[in-house]
Each structure stands twice: as structure tokens, then as C-alpha cells.
Amino acid sequence: MRVWAVANQKGGVGKTTTAIALAGLLADAGKRVVVVDLDPHGSMTSYFGHDPDSLEHSNFDLFLHQGGVPQGLPQQLLLPTSHERISLLPSSTALATLERQSPGQSGLGLVIAKSLTQLWQEFDHAVIDSPPLLGVLMVNALAASQHLVIPVQTEFLAVKGLERMVSTLAMINRSRKQALPYTIVPTLFDRRTQASLSTLRLLRDAHPEHLWPAYIPIDTRLRDASRAGRTPSQFDSGSRGVIAYRALLKHLLAQQLAAQVA
Ligand SMILES: Nc1ncnc2c1ncn2[C@@H]1O[C@H](COP(=O)(O)OP(=O)(O)OP(=O)(O)O)[C@@H](O)[C@H]1O
């Protein structure tokens, strides 16, 4: 199973949309995908029609066993989505109580990694959505994954948020055997605005080797897909947003292949 996390400490940059768009395209291609919602707000869970405020069981259950994960528990938590090949490990508001704990002290940093190990046989791919806050949940997302996708909104303030995310990653890499490879993805790009264009230039200068050399445009069809509770490609496979996400997926898969060969 390949595990990707989508994370950025900045809110509203397209993390959840990116995670669902990529998961949808992988599933369209025949992959069995598990999406993991680690955001206590539960946007991904709501997207697929489940209510994070009223779910009795969620990812929170995985954190209740002193860092161990009982055999079979992750399977029991899986919920269906709009796509027959995508299952959801849902969030619930209870997850918020974990947010501010220090993962080092609580020993809960590897709970999601261990949970996904139990799902190795059932899925080809996992995509983790994380909250815009550095805490136990983001640490779990990064520790469980083999590649990190960092969506960055193409506006000036977002670039500062990116620097924070990159230094968080450097900190986390110190406790990993191998540095976590990452790809920066410019999102919500509006080619009519100067801010979008100059931010893109800024990103290209500052992060040449980690930047995906294209961008995800602003596309209202992505918002419509979320309202309909369907993956972007299920909703409108020819939309500009989906075409861009398809190119991104191709890039990520090529990078993965290159990493395997190296
Ligand atoms: N490329 C896009 N074009 C138009 N709307 C978009 C695009 N990407 C995301 N959106 C919309 O912008 C809003 C924020 O996106 P999303 O929820 O994916 O961000 P997020 O980073 O996960 O936010 P949060 O930090 O709150 O979890 C949503 O309403 C989403 O539908």
C-alpha cells in the first residue's frame, strides 16, 4: 500500500479537495483506496455524507489504546463513500481533544501508521487529510506516509505558511529513518490576478526541486462536486480542476516510481 498525506499548517488552501480529488482519480483507475480524515472538523467525512458530530465510532477510537491498535479495529471503522473503491476512516469532533497533546510525551505518534499496516491487504493506496495545526494528528499523518503533498494557495500570505510547514517537516524528519519526500502544489490559482502570478514565480524561485511545475486553477466545479458529495472526477471528469488534478496525479506517480528505482 502506498500512503500519501496532504498537509499544510495553513487553513483553507485546498487540502481536503486535493486529498479527495487524488483518491477519486486513483479509484477511477481501479485502485482500492482508503481515505483517512484526521481533521477534527471532519470536512472529508462530511464531504462523503457522514456527520462528524454524531458518529459514534471514528479514528478517535484508534487513539484509545496507549499507542497500540487492537487487531481488526481499523476494519470496523471503515465507512462507504460515493465511490465503490473508496472507503473512509472517518473523523469525529472527539479528535479535537488530541490536537494539542505532544506526540512525544503521549506515545501516540504512530497510531495511524499501525492502523494502516492492518489494512495493507485490502487497499492499494491510502490518502490522509490532516488538520491545519501541528499536533498529534499531523504528526501521525506525516509518520504514516511515504510522500507528502503540500497544497499552497497562490497568494502572498500562503507562502509564509509554507515556510512554517517546511520547517515542521525538517523537525519531523529528524525522528524518521528517511526524509519524507514532498511535493508543493499551487492551488486556487487565478491567472487574472497579479498575486497569483507573482506567488507562482516566488514558489518557483524558492522551491525549484519540490514544486509541481503546474497549478490547480480556481474551478467552481470542485465546489459543486463537494456539495454533491461526489469525487471531482465522478462529478465532472472534464472540468478544468479535474484535468489539473489528473496531471498532478501523473506527476506524483512518476515521482514515486523514480523513488522506487533509486
Ligand atoms: N481549485 C479550487 N477552486 C475552487 N474552489 C476550491 C478549489 N479548491 C478548494 N476549493 C474550495 O475552497 C474551500 C476550501 O478548500 P478545502 O476545504 O479543500 O481546504 P482545506 O485546506 O482542506 O481547508 P481546512 O484548512 O479548513 O481543512 C472549499 O469550499 C473548497 O470547495
Ligand SMILES: [Mg+2]
Ligand atoms: Mg480540510
